[in-house]
Amino acid sequence: MRNPILITLFCLTQSLISAQNPTPVKPRVLISTDIGGTDPDDNQSMAHLLMYSDLFQLEGLVSSPSYGSGNKEEILRMIDLYEKDLPKLRKHNKKLAKPKFLRSICKQGRKGNAPFQGYIAPTEGSEWIIKCAKKKSSQPLWVLGWGGLEDIAQALHDAPEIQDKIKIYWIGGPNKKWSANSYAYIAENFPNLFFIEVNSSYYGFFSNNTEIDQVNNSNYYDTVIKGAGNLGLDFKKYYNGEIKMGDSPSLFYLMDGNPDNPERDSWGGSFEKINHSPRLIYNQTTSVKDSVAFCSIIEMHLKGPKSNFTSDDVCFQMEIPYGNTTQKWPGYYLDNGEYAIRYIPKKAENLNYIFTSEIPEINGLKGSIVVTNLWPGTKHSTDYPLGNNWYSDKSNPELYDGKIQGGKTISKWRKDILEDWAKRWNWLK
Structure with missing residues (x-):
């Protein structure tokens, strides 16, 4: 005859295991x-x-x-x-x-x-x-x-x-x-x-x-x-x-x-x-003295003429050499002569870029930035808190x-x- 106490203990043990996993x-x-x-x-x-x-x-x-x-x-x-x-x-x-x-x-x-x-x-x-x-x-x-x-x-x-x-x-x-x-x-x-x-x-x-x-x-x-x-x-x-x-x-x-x-x-x-989600804001182009963690938000704000561009209009581009091609990233007009672009590098690298635009104040601006290999990296006051x-x-x-x-x-x-x-x-x- 089966021992009911042992059966009860076995069932209880199995229930506890299931609850843990x-x-x-x-x-x-x-x-x-x-x-x-x-x-x-x-x-x-x-x-x-x-x-x-x-x-x-x-x-x-x-x-x-x-x-x-x-x-x-x-x-x-x-x-x-x-x-x-x-x-x-x-x-x-x-x-x-x-x-x-x-x-x-x-x-x-x-x-x-x-x-x-x-x-x-x-x-x-x-x-x-x-x-x-x-x-x-x-x-x-x-x-x-x-x-x-x-x-x-x-x-x-x-x-x-x-x-x-x-x-x-x-x-x-x-x-x-x-x-x-x-x-x-x-x-x-x-x-x-x-x-x-x-x-x-x-x-x-x-x-x-x-x-x-x-x-x-x-x-x-x-x-x-x-x-x-x-x-x-x-x-x-x-x-x-x-x-x-x-x-x-x-x-x-x-x-x-x-x-x-x-x-x-x-x-x-x-x-x-x-x-935090790292976000660095620059009010000018960057240089090799600047560094960010990979997958961080780089946000650059540039000055130019006041314009009738809408917030959806691409009015300048960041061009980055990528292998045998050039990748182009869109920039936008915010308001009151302020233009902005976001870029997120996917890997550690030394990044070089140039801005192209019909806006003379922006066209031809160049910059560089160093991307490091530890995410999310150092905290900044402009990060997005999570x-x-x-x-x-x-x-x-x-x-x-x-x-x-x-x-x-x-x-x-x-x-x-x-x-x-x-x-x-x-x-x-």
């Missing part, structure tokens, strides 16, 4: 992506999302290209490929999302970055974010940012009450550079958002700096993906099949443990609280993956992540 319910998720733009890693991440769609309550797939030619049609094209592969996938998992439903939640957001104020006009995408955030639910809406923040900033501007209903995991870095004005608007006006700002850790997923036993990103296509359905055939188009997937850590984060605790270890990284729920890449030097701050918090999980995905690719063979 709660299994989260399937998270509500909206993706904001610049897929179809200049960086095809979003296509790789979209393939991953579709193949793991059973793990999420997907509520939105929003095209938000702050730069480049991203569009909703590219999301729909990926869904078409997924639909062709679905019969094979469903033999192993019948809970994968239905293509018709996925198409119904695809929305077009803003194309191009916002002006200096950080927002401009509602879009189908920003309005969908608001609609999803306002749904009655015991869960928050997780907004995973794979591109610019324009639609998220617009949604917050138009319906500020949703700030308590959403949680954001944003892949910053280059996206932050393109989306400087919308980022500044959010940091200044919504400092109490639950916001995980990932400026560098995500690089750890596809870096080759860490010498540990892990699946090699370079041969993963040939050993795992090749011959795996329509999604597998399409995957070869992006970086010749080499794994990048810089946006996928946002998915890994929700797949592994309690997402309400960003300081925990997880497939999608481990993060620390930051209480609340108690803003997290970013861990600054511990031991967690750097080469030059990548916080990179080891993700790179150490690469083998587990790719081996798990390999099981699903095999369903298509």
